[in-house]
Amino acid sequence: MRKIVAGFAMTILLTGCAALQSADTAGPTTPSEGTATATATTSPPAGAGAPPSPQALESAYEQVIKEVLPSIVQITTKVGLGSGIVYDTAGHIITNAHVVGEATQMQVTLATGGAGRSARLVRSFPAGDLAVIKVDDPKGLKPARFGDSARLRVGQLVLAMGNPLGLSGSVTDGIVSALGRTVSEPQDPESPGATIANAIQTSAAINPGNSGGALVDLSGQVIGIPTLAATDPNLGGGAAPGIGFAIPSNTATDIAGQIIRQGKVTNTHRAALGIRGSTVVGQDGQPAGVGVISVEPGSGAQKAGIRAGDVIVSINGTQTPTMAALSETLTTLKPGDQVKVGLVRSDGGQATVTATLGELPGD
Numbered sequence: 030m031r032k033i034v035a036g037f038a039m040t041i042l043l044t045g046c047a048a049l050q051s052a053d054t055a056g057p058t059t060p061s062e063g064t065a066t067a068t069a070t071t072s073p074p075a076g077a078g079a080p081p082s083p084q085a086l087e088s089a090y091e092q093v094i095k096e097v098l099p100s101i102v103q104i105t106t107k108v109g110l111g112s113g114i115v116y117d118t119a120g121h122i123i124t125n126a127h128v129v130g131e132a133t134q135m136q137v138t139l140a141t142g143g144a145g146r147s148a149r150l151v152r153s154f155p156a157g158d159l160a161v162i163k164v165d166d167p168k169g170l171k172p173a174r175f176g177d178s179a180r181l182r183v184g185q186l187v188l189a190m191g192n193p194l195g196l197s198g199s200v201t202d203g204i205v206s207a208l209g210r211t212v213s214e215p216q217d218p219e220s221p222g223a224t225i226a227n228a229i230q231t232s233a234a235i236n237p238g239n240s241g242g243a244l245v246d247l248s249g250q251v252i253g254i255p256t257l258a259a260t261d262p263n264l265g266g267g268a269a270p271g272i273g274f275a276i277p278s279n280t281a282t283d284i285a286g287q288i289i290r291q292g293k294v295t296n297t298h299r300a301a302l303g304i305r306g307s308t309v310v311g312q313d314g315q316p317a318g319v320g321v322i323s324v325e326p327g328s329g330a331q332k333a334g335i336r337a338g339d340v341i342v343s344i345n346g347t348q349t350p351t352m353a354a355l356s357e358t359l360t361t362l363k364p365g366d367q368v369k370v371g372l373v374r375s376d377g378g379q380a381t382v383t384a385t386l387g388e389l390p391g392d
Contacts, residue, residue: 089247093188094200096249100173101140101242103192104148104162106132112191112242113137113162114251116285120167123285124241125256125276126153126160126223127214137164140190140198152288156297156389158214158223158256159281161288173243176250178277181205181229189233189255189273191242203233203271211360212257212274213353224353226299226360228274229253235273244275252278287391294391300362301389302335302370303328308351309340316350318342318373333370333384343371364388 081089100115104124111128115121122137129135129150136145146164153160164170185205193199207230214223231244235258244253253275261269287294303325311317318340324331335341341349345368349355362368364386372380 093245093247093249097173097190097243097245098198099141099171101190103138103197104128105136110195111238111240114173114243115170117172118167120164120170121289122162123281124160126155126158128241129153129160152293154284154294156223157284159284161285173251175278175282176246176252178252178279181208181252183207186247187231187233188245189235189239191239193236193238195238201234203231206230206232210274211357213356224356224360225276227277229277231273231275232271254281297389297391299389300359300364300366300386303330303387306352319349319352319355329384329387333382338375340373341370342373345369362386
């Protein structure tokens with residue numbers, strides 16, 4: 030499991046296959062193409078009306094698990110395992126990019142049991158930590174129902190379904206703890222370095238192997254893809270109980286729909302400055318900004334006069350001491366926005382330039 034930097038005083042960990050070795054949304058494809066469809070209903074916010082009896086709540090949990098668990102799969106690659114959700118009857122499955130890693134072939138096993146099925150990678154979108162795979166034999170697969178994550182409310186009861194630590198078909202419960210979080214992952218061979226915007230924070234336990242599974246409301250709709258869990262540095266890097274993060278279902282179905290229909294992500298809906306960079310450290314040993322390694326030709330950065338060797342220290346007055354902080358700031362903006370970029374030039378001089386943001390590419 031790898032630490033990742035987030036925009037708050039807590040460390041975040043990937044919880045997918047790498048750890049296991051000891052809204053403008055296009056939505057899913059149409060029903061005529063055999064896909065799951067998104068609907069607008071969600072479970073009522075906690076506290077609405079009289080509280081349900083323990084027996085009624087238990088019955089609701091059992092019904093949701095019975096409905097959704099057959100749509101959850103375990104994905105096994107040569108380096109580990111994670112989870113996935115059946116998206117359509119054609120055999121497409123949504124998961125995290127870090128679950129598949131660099132694998133192009135994998136085995137898929139239903140959470141409800143049965144023989145493994147061979148599958149292949151359709152496309153990965155590392156910048157959003159999402160991927161679509163397709164099983165060779167889709168017979169009997171049950172697509173999940175995807176809900177509208179834009180209608181989520183803090184306090185809703187949710188269940189997380191997946192394969193934590195290889196324990197197939199495990200279920201944990203909790204609530205939607207917060208909405209609109211922005212969290213970032215590191216970039217290394219085991220992590221795509223994604224920055225996840227509008228992440229759902231949940232108290233449902235998320236453990237290694239849960240990544241790519243389903244966060245489900247009590248109407249049986251998938252409203253998120255569990256992806257990250259938090260650890261507390263004060264506990265020696267141990268798990269911080271009840272703090273996990275999921276990619277919103279609207280984002281997941283949008284990206285998956287583009288991949289299935291067009292073979293790649295053609296509209297990320299995300300802003301980009303147009304640079305490659307890395308965090309630089311100041312004389313005090315602390316992160317001091319983003320050193321520009323290269324500038325993409327024709328990008329907003331190039332047109333604004335940003336050059337290799339510059340250090341980006343702020344966007345619109347918001348400090349960007351790390352690459353993760355810069356990425357998180359950009360997720361709050363849109364392609365076409367004009368921004369003020371604070372720079373320290375290679376000669377030590379300071380400058381502020383105006384750049385028009387482009388769109389983050391899908392590949």
